[in-house]
Amino acid sequence: MTDATFSPTDAxxxxxxxxxxxxxxxxxxxxxxxxxPGCGHGIALRTMLWAAHDCGxxxxxxxxxxxxxxxxxxGGYIDANTFHTTHGRPxxxxxxxxxxxxxLTVVVVTGDGDCLAIGGNHLIHACRRNLDITCLMLNNxxxxxxxxxVSPTTSAHRITSTTQAGxxxxxxxxxxxxxxxxxxxxxxxxxxxxxxxxSLIARAIRHHGFSFVEVMSDCxxxxxxxxxxxxxPEMILGQKAxxxxxxxxxxxxxxxxxxxxxxxxxxxxxxxxxxxxxxxxVAAVRTGGTGR
Amino acid sequence: MTTATLSAxxxxxxxxxxxxxxxxxxxxxxxxxxxAGCRFFAGYPITPSSExxxxxxxxxxxxxxxxVQMEDEIASIAAVAGASLGGLRAMTATSGPGFxxxxxxxxxxxxxxxxxxxxxxxxxxPSTGMPTRPAQGDVMQARFGSHGDxxxxxxxxxxxxxxxxxxxxxxxxxxxxxxxxxxLYDQVIAHLLESVAVPAPGAVRVIPRKWANGxxxxxxxxxxxxxxxxxxxxxxxxxxxxxxxxTHAETGFPTQTPAVVxxxxxxxxxxxxxxxxxxxxFATRATDDADVLIVAYGITARAARRAVDVLRxxxxxxxxxxxxxLWPFPEDALKRAASGAKxxxxxxxxxxxxxxxxxxxxxxxxxxxxxxxxDGEPIVPHQIVAxxxxxxx
Ligand SMILES: Cc1ncc(C[n+]2csc(CCOP(=O)(O)OP(=O)(O)O)c2C)c(N)n1
Ligand code: SF4
Ligand SMILES: [Mg+2]
Numbered sequence: 268m269t270d271a272t273f274s275p276t277d278a279x280x281x282x283x284x285x286x287x288x289x290x291x292x293x294x295x296x297x298x299x300x301x302x303x304p305g306c307g308h309g310i311a312l313r314t315m316l317w318a319a320h321d322c323g324x325x326x327x328x329x330x331x332x333x334x335x336x337x338x339x340x341x342g343g344y345i346d347a348n349t350f351h352t353t354h355g356r357p358x359x360x361x362x363x364x365x366x367x368x369x370x371l372t373v374v375v376v377t378g379d380g381d382c383l384a385i386g387g388n389h390l391i392h393a394c395r396r397n398l399d400i401t402c403l404m405l406n407n408x409x410x411x412x413x414x415x416x417v418s419p420t421t422s423a424h425r426i427t428s429t430t431q432a433g434x435x436x437x438x439x440x441x442x443x444x445x446x447x448x449x450x451x452x453x454x455x456x457x458x459x460x461x462x463x464x465x466s467l468i469a470r471a472i473r474h475h476g477f478s479f480v481e482v483m484s485d486c487x488x489x490x491x492x493x494x495x496x497x498x499x500p501e502m503i504l505g506q507k508a509x510x511x512x513x514x515x516x517x518x519x520x521x522x523x524x525x526x527x528x529x530x531x532x533x534x535x536x537x538x539x540x541x542x543x544x545x546x547x548x549v550a551a552v553r554t555g556g557t558g559r
Numbered sequence: 560m561t562t563a564t565l566s567a568x569x570x571x572x573x574x575x576x577x578x579x580x581x582x583x584x585x586x587x588x589x590x591x592x593x594x595a596g597c598r599f600f601a602g603y604p605i606t607p608s609s610e611x612x613x614x615x616x617x618x619x620x621x622x623x624x625x626x627v628q629m630e631d632e633i634a635s636i637a638a639v640a641g642a643s644l645g646g647l648r649a650m651t652a653t654s655g656p657g658f659x660x661x662x663x664x665x666x667x668x669x670x671x672x673x674x675x676x677x678x679x680x681x682x683x684x685p686s687t688g689m690p691t692r693p694a695q696g697d698v699m700q701a702r703f704g705s706h707g708d709x710x711x712x713x714x715x716x717x718x719x720x721x722x723x724x725x726x727x728x729x730x731x732x733x734x735x736x737x738x739x740x741x742x743l744y745d746q747v748i749a750h751l752l753e754s755v756a757v758p759a760p761g762a763v764r765v766i767p768r769k770w771a772n773g774x775x776x777x778x779x780x781x782x783x784x785x786x787x788x789x790x791x792x793x794x795x796x797x798x799x800x801x802x803x804x805x806t807h808a809e810t811g812f813p814t815q816t817p818a819v820v821x822x823x824x825x826x827x828x829x830x831x832x833x834x835x836x837x838x839x840x841f842a843t844r845a846t847d848d849a850d851v852l853i854v855a856y857g858i859t860a861r862a863a864r865r866a867v868d869v870l871r872x873x874x875x876x877x878x879x880x881x882x883x884x885l886w887p888f889p890e891d892a893l894k895r896a897a898s899g900a901k902x903x904x905x906x907x908x909x910x911x912x913x914x915x916x917x918x919x920x921x922x923x924x925x926x927x928x929x930x931x932x933x934d935g936e937p938i939v940p941h942q943i944v945a946x947x948x949x950x951x952x
Pocket of ligand 2: 490
């Protein structure tokens, strides 16, 4: 982590003042990290910190609330107030934290299993309430941490350790789910497009309300290897082929992620923010009103 | 600590002037929480606890607090833990099915040392059981419900007055020992209307949480002083610490180094034992010369008290030991109370739960009999009287 070539500054990538240096946001004493070579979660980590930097957030006022999974482990490396909670529940913990401490910027980091399977109920209600939290769901289409089992986003026919002959389960489109459930901000981006992902996350953080961002990530070591998707470079290139349907809509199915998903900001709407509503209710009660 | 009445003095409650008010048990619980400085409640409706949430939904805003009805009990206790991490005194309330759902995050709060209060109003079980009928079936769940070894505190009030006192004490213990505390009572007391000495506003002493400050050198958030309880880190105060349910070292970061794990676990479990004087509370009645000692808690203790009076009037030397703190069990106090007893009777509204602990503590010093009712009805005095007479026949 000391070699500058592995830690290009924002300036090196074309702008930003003061320049972004990821080392200022990491607990360097916790290195080396646990991630496998090429794991997309590492890009997600770096990008999210870059976005926090761009938003001018003070580390002391940043709370990162994580679930359980490879995705959930990235919080431990961030030099902020970090909470590694229980599997599927980070949004519920974050709801209490943000209501208690509206002054904190609360970012939740969760996985596709954490957020959509065990935590699915919390996700839809977090969207519905529209509390000012930014939720980053790192979607690698698999349960990475537990050894590569099928998840609610595993693409059709993929081999996982619990779908040895190929996945036959339908998948969720998490973004459409979040939109339908009432999230104020919904977007999706791939780790390959780090600057675009950074901008999307920064916009999500700035949004006043619940922001859901689906980060298309790669589990290189388990999912990639089992499905012969190539090494990390091939996997990340595969993202481009299939994740830009505006450009590649007519492209024939590629081996990686045959179900092309659109990217970008899908929803950005000014719905009542839950914390504001709670505080307005409290104020109304205290001044003798009903809160209605 | 021999008291003639059901009520003993509550360390958390410092009443300068109090107003006698008729309250239902659940209402008293809600008001006590406010008096104890609770400013956050998250819960999910369930009989027979719902009135606690309902009362707090309008009492909390009055004092600037936050009430939120969550999507389930898992989310409720998670939100309570999150609010407590943020710095607020926080509570949830539920009944058996919801208590079951909360267990994983209760373990998380114990492991990460988050102060919070859980009220479990016990109803008939297992499963959906009898929502409107009383029971005492969650005693062992309160002790062992979450996986692994963890510090446990559970309090069992026996009257509406005591619900008020024990709820305040629950917050005091939770905050001082940085641990979840469960208040266990049953459907009967929850809905009983009794007079309560409600302290004047501001009269309850609320000890502020011990916060970490002024770090110099490398900061170790889980390093404890002599009391075994590390100060808490308040987000925003500059320490930027890590909280994890993974077994962690004093640094807050995960460890699997056997010596460190052993040290951390022993400190975690030991902090309750080291502070038993703060946690343990019990009451006794006519135990000094008792031939038969009745050990009862909650609503059952009220039937037992009456039974003791009836038996004494008939010349039978009966006494009552009433643990108000169920976990950690007041072992020494029970041993003292039972020292002269020829027989011990444990009436409970379950198939036999706390009796296992009583047998363990007494270690065969006196035969321990059981009286169990599992039909959704409270145990009544004459049943206890009859059971005692049977012992002597
Ligand atoms: C209650 C509970 N059930 C199961 C697990 C085991 N577990 C840990 S991580 C995980 C799945 C993680 O998958 P995902 O959320 O997609 O994260 P990833 O590792 O892929 O980033 C599971 C099932 C657990 N920790 N807790
Ligand atoms: S198992 Fe997969 S998701 Fe986990 S660190 Fe390795 S590559 Fe990343
Ligand atoms: Mg995953």
